[in-house]
Amino acid sequence: xxxxxxxxxxxxxxxxxxxxxxxxxxxxxxxxxxxxxxxxxxxxxxxxxxxxxxxxxxxxxxxxxxxxxxxxxxxxxxxxxxxxxxxxxxxxxxxxxxxxxxxxxxxxxxxxxxxxxxxxxxxxxxxxxxxxxxxxxxxxxxxxxxxxxxxxxxxxxxxxxxxxxxxxxxxxxxxxxxxxxxxxxxxxxxxxxxxxxxxxxxxxxxxxxxxxxxxxxxxxxxxxxxxxxxxxxxxxxxxxxxxxxxxxxxxxxxxxxxxxxxxxxxxxxxxxxxxxxxxxxxxxxxxxxxxxxxxxxx
Amino acid sequence: xxxxxxxxxxxxxxxxxxxxxxxxxxxxxxxxxxxxxxxxxxxxxxxxxxxxxxxxxxxxxxxxxxxxxxxxxxxxxxxxxxxxxxxxxxxxxxxxxxxxxxxxxxxxxxxxxxxxxxxxxxxxxxxxxxxxxxxxxxxxxxxxxxxxxxxxxxxxxxxxxxxxxxxxxxxxxxxxxxxxxxxxxxxxxxxxxxxxxxxxxxxxxxxxxxxxxxxxxxxxxxxxxxxxxxxxxxxxxxxxxxxxxxxxxxxxxxxxxxxxxxxxxxxxxxxxxxxxxxxxxxxxxxxxxxxxxxxxxxxxxxxxxxxxxxxxxxxxxxxxxxxxx
Amino acid sequence: xxxxxxxxxxxxxxxxxxxxxxxxxxxxxxxxxxxxxxxxxxxxxxxxxxxxxxxxxxxxxxxxxxxxxxxxxxxxxxxxxxxxxxxxxxxxxxxxxxxxxxxxxxxxxxxxxxxxxxxxxxxxxxxxxxxxxxxxxxxxxxxxxxxxxxxxxxxxxxxxxxxxxxxxxxxxxxxxxxxxxxxxxxxxxxxxxxxxxxxxxxxxxxxxxxxxxxxxxxxxxxxxxxxxxxxxxxxxxxxxxxxxxxxxxxxxxxxxxxxxxxxxxxxxxxxxxxxxxxxxxxxxxxxxxxxxxxxxxxxxxxxxxxxxxxxxxx
Numbered sequence: 001x002x003x004x005x006x007x008x009x010x011x012x013x014x015x016x017x018x019x020x021x022x023x024x025x026x027x028x029x030x031x032x033x034x035x036x037x038x039x040x041x042x043x044x045x046x047x048x049x050x051x052x053x054x055x056x057x058x059x060x061x062x063x064x065x066x067x068x069x070x071x072x073x074x075x076x077x078x079x080x081x082x083x084x085x086x087x088x089x090x091x092x093x094x095x096x097x098x099x100x101x102x103x104x105x106x107x108x109x110x111x112x113x114x115x116x117x118x119x120x121x122x123x124x125x126x127x128x129x130x131x132x133x134x135x136x137x138x139x140x141x142x143x144x145x146x147x148x149x150x151x152x153x154x155x156x157x158x159x160x161x162x163x164x165x166x167x168x169x170x171x172x173x174x175x176x177x178x179x180x181x182x183x184x185x186x187x188x189x190x191x192x193x194x195x196x197x198x199x200x201x202x203x204x205x206x207x208x209x210x211x212x213x214x215x216x217x218x219x220x221x222x223x224x225x226x227x228x229x230x231x232x233x234x235x236x237x238x239x240x241x242x243x244x245x246x247x248x249x250x251x252x253x254x255x256x257x258x259x260x261x262x263x264x265x266x267x268x269x270x271x272x273x274x275x276x277x278x279x280x281x282x283x284x285x286x287x288x289x290x291x292x293x294x295x296x297x298x
Numbered sequence: 299x300x301x302x303x304x305x306x307x308x309x310x311x312x313x314x315x316x317x318x319x320x321x322x323x324x325x326x327x328x329x330x331x332x333x334x335x336x337x338x339x340x341x342x343x344x345x346x347x348x349x350x351x352x353x354x355x356x357x358x359x360x361x362x363x364x365x366x367x368x369x370x371x372x373x374x375x376x377x378x379x380x381x382x383x384x385x386x387x388x389x390x391x392x393x394x395x396x397x398x399x400x401x402x403x404x405x406x407x408x409x410x411x412x413x414x415x416x417x418x419x420x421x422x423x424x425x426x427x428x429x430x431x432x433x434x435x436x437x438x439x440x441x442x443x444x445x446x447x448x449x450x451x452x453x454x455x456x457x458x459x460x461x462x463x464x465x466x467x468x469x470x471x472x473x474x475x476x477x478x479x480x481x482x483x484x485x486x487x488x489x490x491x492x493x494x495x496x497x498x499x500x501x502x503x504x505x506x507x508x509x510x511x512x513x514x515x516x517x518x519x520x521x522x523x524x525x526x527x528x529x530x531x532x533x534x535x536x537x538x539x540x541x542x543x544x545x546x547x548x549x550x551x552x553x554x555x556x557x558x559x560x561x562x563x564x565x566x567x568x569x570x571x572x573x574x575x576x577x578x579x580x581x582x583x584x585x586x587x588x589x590x591x592x593x594x595x596x597x598x599x600x601x602x603x604x605x606x607x608x609x610x611x612x613x614x615x616x617x618x619x620x621x622x623x
Numbered sequence: 624x625x626x627x628x629x630x631x632x633x634x635x636x637x638x639x640x641x642x643x644x645x646x647x648x649x650x651x652x653x654x655x656x657x658x659x660x661x662x663x664x665x666x667x668x669x670x671x672x673x674x675x676x677x678x679x680x681x682x683x684x685x686x687x688x689x690x691x692x693x694x695x696x697x698x699x700x701x702x703x704x705x706x707x708x709x710x711x712x713x714x715x716x717x718x719x720x721x722x723x724x725x726x727x728x729x730x731x732x733x734x735x736x737x738x739x740x741x742x743x744x745x746x747x748x749x750x751x752x753x754x755x756x757x758x759x760x761x762x763x764x765x766x767x768x769x770x771x772x773x774x775x776x777x778x779x780x781x782x783x784x785x786x787x788x789x790x791x792x793x794x795x796x797x798x799x800x801x802x803x804x805x806x807x808x809x810x811x812x813x814x815x816x817x818x819x820x821x822x823x824x825x826x827x828x829x830x831x832x833x834x835x836x837x838x839x840x841x842x843x844x845x846x847x848x849x850x851x852x853x854x855x856x857x858x859x860x861x862x863x864x865x866x867x868x869x870x871x872x873x874x875x876x877x878x879x880x881x882x883x884x885x886x887x888x889x890x891x892x893x894x895x896x897x898x899x900x901x902x903x904x905x906x907x908x909x910x911x912x913x914x915x916x917x918x919x920x921x922x923x924x925x926x927x928x929x930x931x932x933x934x935x936x937x
Contacts, residue, residue, distance in 0.1 A: 024314060189729035192689055193792070198716050198746030211733035339811045483675070484838060510812060554816040556841030564823055564846065569816030573781050 025291045032287020038280035046100050049093030082252070082266045083259050084245075092273055095247035098159060099236070100277060103228035106163040107170060111221055114174025121175065122182025123205060129179070136172040144169045148231055152240045159232075159248060162241030166231045170224045177220045181213040215292045222285035226278045233274050249274050301471055301504050302328040302351070302389075305365035309343075309350050312358050318577050320346045320359075322528045328472060331502040333495075335515040335536075337551065338525035339574055344508045346528075348474050352391055353381035369471075387417070390465035394477040396457035400449040407445040410464060417468045432463040437493055455486035462494065472504040473497075479509070491518065512555045516540055524548050527585040528577060534609035544611045546590050546619065584613070592619050628701060629799045629832040630686075630719065631662040635695035637681050637856075655681040656856040659695070663800065663849075666826060668833040670847035670864065672879060678856035679836045683802050686834065688715040699799055717747055720793035724805035726785035730777035736788060737773035743796055758795060765828075766791045766821060783814035790821065800832040807842060819846065840880060844868055852876045855902035862927020872924060873931050874907050901932065909933065 026032050079089040121132040139147065151165035185191060186209065194208045235241030236250025244251055249270045256266035309321035321343040328334060338344045349355050351366065355378065366374040368388060373381050393399055400409060410429050419425045433441045436459040449457060458478060465473060475494060479487040495518045498505040507519065515522050516536065523533040524547065532545040543549055552558060553568035561567070572589040581587050583598035590597070597614060604616045611617070637656040656678045663669050671679050684690040686697070696705045699718045704711040723729035730739055737759060744755045760770065766787040777785060786806060793801045806822075807815045819842065825831055837843055843850060843864065850867040852860040852875065860873040871877045901907070901914040911932070919932045 189723045189725050190731045193721070193723065193729050194731065194742065196687055196689060196716060196721055197743035197792075198713065199742065200746075203746075207734070208731050212731075339813065512812075551813060554813050556812075556815070556839060556845070559841060559845055561845075564826075566823065567816045567819050567845070569820060570813055571817075573783060573814075 026287045029283075029287050029290055031283040032290070035280040035283025035287065038276065039284060042096060042100065042277055042280065045093055046096035049096045052090060052093055079269050080263075080265050082256055083263070084255075086247075088252075088266065088269055091247035091252060092249070092270065095249045095252060095270070096273075098242060098246060098248040099229060099233055099250065099274070102159055102163040103166070103225060103232050106167040106228050106232070107221060107224045109164075109167040110170035110174055110224060111217070113167075114171040115178045115217065117171070118175040118178025119182055119205060119209075122179040122186065123201070123209075132175065133179070136175050139169070139172045144227075145231065145234065148235060149238070149240060152235060157240050157243060159236070159242035159246065162232055162235040165235070166228050169231070170228065173224060174217070174220060177216055178213060181216050182209055185209045185212050219285060219288055219292060222281055222288060226281040226285070229274065229278055229281070299370045300327045300367075301330045301369060302326065303365055303367045304347075304351065305363060307347060307350060307361070307363040307366060309346050309355065310360045310362075312360070313578070317360075320528055320577060321350065324525075324530060326506075326523065328504045328506065330471065330504055331498075333498060333505045333518060333520045334507070335519035335522045336506065336508045336525060337510060337512065337515060337522065339510065341527070341574065341577060342525040343528040344525050345476050347525075348391065348476060348506065348508065352385060352389065352474070353378040354391075387468055388470055389472045389474065390468065390470040391474040391476065392458070392461045392465050392478055394480045396454060396461045396481075397449060399461055400457065402449050405446060405448055406452075406460060410445075410460070410467070413464050413467050428467070432466060433460070435466065435497070436460070436463045437489075438463075453486075454482055455490065458482065458486075458490055459493070462490075462497070466497065469501075470503065472506070474506045474508075476508045477510070478507075479511075479514075494518075512551065513557060524551070527575065527580060529585065529612060530603075530610065531586070531612045532610065538609050542609075544609075544616045544619070545613050546592055547586050627665045629663050629665045629667070629699070630834075631660075631698045632686070633660045633696040633698075635659040635682070635685060635692045635697065637685055637690060638693040654693075654856060656685065656692075659851075659853075659856075659858055661849075661851055661858075661861065663832050663834065665799075665832060666830045667849065668826070668835060668847040670843040670850045671834065671836045671853060672838070672843070672850055672876075673853035674879070676855075677853040679853055680804065681856065682853070683721065683804050683834075683836060686800075687719050687721040687802050688712060689721075713747060717796045718799040720796060720798040720801050722786070722789045722793050722801060722803040722806050724808055726782045726789065726809050727777060729789055730785060732777055735774050735776055736768075736780075739777070739788065740792055740795055743792065747796060762791045762795045765794060765825065781814075782810055783817055786810060786814075786818050787821065790818075790825070794825070794829075798831070800834060802834045802836075804836045805838070806835065807837065807839065815842075822846070840868060852879070857902050857930065858921075858928065859903065859930045860927055862925075866925060866927050870925070872927070872934065873929055874909050874933075875903050901930075 077087045077089065079087075079092065082088055082091070117132050117136075121129040142150075148162070148165040148169050151168055152161050155161040155164065191204060191208055194204045199208070232241055233248070233250035233253070236248045237254045238250075239254065242248035242251050244255060252270040253267060253274075256263065256270070260267050304324060304326045307321060307324040308319065310317045310319050324343065324347045326334070326347070336344045336347070346355070350359070350361050353376075355361065357378075363374055366372065368385060371384075373384055376384065400406075407429070410432070411425055414425045414428055419428055429445070430441055433444065438444055438456065438459055444452065444456065444460070452460075462478075473494075478494065479490050482490060491514055494505065494507070497503070507514070509515065519536050521534065522536050522539040524531050524539070524545070526547050532539065532543065532548045539548065540552070543552060547570075550568065550570045554570070559567055570589050571591075575581055575585065575588075584590070584593070584601050587593050587597045592615065594614075599614075601612050601614045603610050603612045606617075613619075635656060636654060636658060638652055638654050640652045659678075659682060661669060671682060673679050681690070685692045691707055692705065696703060697715070698704065699714065702714070704715050704718075734742070740759045740762065741755050744750055744758060748755075750758065759773070763770065763773070768784065768787055768791065772780070772784075777788070780788065786809075789806075790801070803822075807818060810818060822833065823846065826833060833846070835843070835847060847864045849862065850860075850864050851858055852867065852873065854875045860867055860871065860876045867876065868880060871880055901919050903914075907914065913932050919930050921928050921930050922934050923929070924934050
């Protein structure tokens with residue numbers, strides 16, 4: 001008999017390249033890397049901002065100084081000062097944990113509640129599903145921003161309430177995503193097999209269904225996060241969310257609006273901050289999307 | 299002059315870490331009116347070969363060949379778009395899943411119309427007439443209601459007939475069918491296969507049928523090609539293949555076909571041991587080596603094809619194996 | 624050596640209530656299975672033949688425990704397990720195991736091979752971790768897989784290997800019978816042979832019984848001792864394989880075997896259990912008046928059970 005070893009060319013590669021190949025797919029999109037890098041920096045700045053002391057926020061500085069690269073500016077105020085003489089760069093840093101931080105909290109809340117409701121709706125079908133989905137339909141029917149405004153008016157103005165309102169508006173998306181994927185997964189033979197293996201319904205949900213919906217949920221979370229940042233900032237801008245003198249970015253925009261024609265940087269810079277944050281989140285979402293679809297196609 | 303002449307067609311795909319040879323020196327000569335069958339497992343390269351010829355492969359594929367000619371005219375050095383445009387008048391292809399080939403948002407009538415317009419039927423009346431002609435040629439009866447339906451309202455069997463009708467719209471000289479009946483139930487499978495044979499014989503069209511059902515090959519084809527891991531392992535006229543097959547792989551697929559099991563009840567069924575290697579980890583030398591019951595030491599050298607009259611075998615021992623294992 | 628009766632079913636029936644309407648309270652019930660009886664000895668194979676919609680999948684669900692029969696009796700090793708008590712449910716799940724057609728879809732994509740095989744042991748047995756591992760190793764070797772595969776995920780295996788995994792999962796509880804729903808349809812011909820050989824070897828070594836749902840007559844002829852032909856959830860012919868397949872007597876069986884049975888369209892058919900007609904009446908080429916008005920009696924003709932007026936002496 002022939003020595004079979006003669007026929008093997010390369011040894012079987014370790015098939016655990018799962019995580020590695022996912023990272024490679026993610027990396028393949030330049031934007032995704034930029035997004036990850038960018039958001040990372042923003043988060044670091046936000047953490048710095050949390051611990052930064054308030055000294056530069058005092059209104060004792062020259063009002064409306066342009067940013068340092070302008071000839072009229074100075075290096076003490078890197079990005080200039082606003083109408084009240086406060087250093088914009090410091091305010092930006094202190095505002096990051098507000099805008100971004102509350103958005104993250106808001107999305108986390110929506111994720112947990114929405115996923116739970118979605119799991120219930122997908123698993124129990126019939127009446128439970130009916131109840132949950134009809135409620136979600138009502139929320140869907142109202143344009144999200146208007147609903148957020150209404151909720152804030154009812155709860156009272158403030159950053160925390162704005163976060164709550166945005167969470168409420170985001171919940172139906174999570175419910176719907178979770179529910180459709182749960183229903184899809186439940187149809188698959190491996191769920192029937194799990195039942196035949198004697199698994200308790202909760203165990204089926206957790207070990208069979210949940211791991212396989214984690215991917216679309218992650219995607220939904222990034223989408224929700226970018227929506228949340230915009231909505232929170234917008235509510236701040238409208239004076240319904242964070243209130244002055246908090247350096248929340250939306251509030252900064254609103255305060256700087258009146259002097260826009262003489263101090264455009266006071267408006268542009270917070271606006272850019274919001275824009276860059278949202279773009280980074282979207283790029284990350286795009287990269288994740290590729291990873292998920294790539295996996296599906298194989 | 300052959301209708302389609304393919305010599306040593308090779309297709310490589312770029313993958314992270316190198317490349318994969320999905321097709322290795324594929325050759326085929328299709329004369330007018332001849333009926334060819336290609337058998338192989340998934341991954342054997344049978345579909346890739348047809349897609350490469352038709353210009354339907356993605357840009358990550360590198361296609362090389364000694365010759366690729368349609369009606370004597372070389373189509374090798376064309377871009378995929380050019381190749382598609384040259385071929386579409388003369389060669390049609392139908393695939394396994396009719397659902398994937400039809401647009402779910404449009405009624406059947408408009409989709410057939412679109413094809414006819416592309417083939418020069420500018421007159422509306424002529425198009426309607428031709429549509430009816432085509433649909434009745436493929437054996438469809440309730441033509442009006444079919445034209446007025448969306449794809450999801452019709453069964454797979456009817457949809458596949460519609461695909462055949464669309465494929466025939468340009469009166470091609472060659473029809474390629476890639477596993478046309480695999481998604482159909484047994485009843486429809488037989489009907490569609492017979493329909494295809496009738497149509498090609500009637501119109502003296504050449505046909506290339508890709509399938510993995512040996513019985514179909516035996517009944518319908520003139521020539522058979524057997525593929526494994528991207529290579530042709532044996533090819534020849536139908537009678538020679540079914541009666542005097544020389545390659546061990548051909549022997550094993552013939553033997554493992556359930557209708558050929560003439561063995562005692564519940565006894566061991568003939569089968570090749572092991573599994574088909576993935577294209578990224580092909581064995582050294584003859585690809586069938588590790589699984590071949592007749593392999594010997596020098597099978598680590600890749601076998602060259604051995605040609606006899608109308609019969610090619612890629613095996614060191616072509617013709618000299620006593621098939622008893 | 625006496626051969627035990629592994630499984631027997633007696634007058635098994637399954638009714639489904641179809642809920643329609645916006646509040647899903649309007650009902651339309653139909654009997655997917657009615658009056659299905661069979662016996663299967665240890666080491667025997669029963670093949671179920673019938674087109675899509677004939678009740679084959681329902682029968683598989685009722686036997687394995689995915690669904691409970693609406694009426695009828697199911698015996699395993701001569702023990703009645705028809706009632707819905709927890710004990711009986713566990714007994715059924717351990718004694719009758721299922722292998723699905725979809726090799727990829729029937730394995731949890733996020734669990735490793737080891738985890739997939741340990742799952743039934745965790746839920747349905749009282750083995751400790753070491754015993755579980757030993758059993759998993761035992762079963763892996765039986766089906767021709769290796770220890771190195773235990774940490775791999777389903778999608779890294781070939782279709783043939785995945786079907787071996789499914790068989791291993793079925794075997795791991797030491798069942799009396801394995802129900803296989805089209806186990807070969809998703810496999811290439813060369814791999815089909817390997818799985819057929821595996822199943823035959825296991826049957827011989829472990830005295831396993833099989834209930835195989837398949838439309839491949841050659842495979843059925845080679846593997847099964849008996850064949851049951853279902854139409855609209857009723858048994859129309861049931862007997863030894865060589866009789867039923869080589870010399871079919873019921874018009875439906877004859878059409879199925881010759882490949883001339885046009886597919887079923889279930890719209891508008893009401894399928895009531897207490898029917899007073901032959902369920903095949905509308906599609907039978909030999910249908911007569913009596914077929915529409917009287918349920919055919921089951922008669923034994925040439926070693927098989929037939930349900931057709933042609934043979935019930937009318």
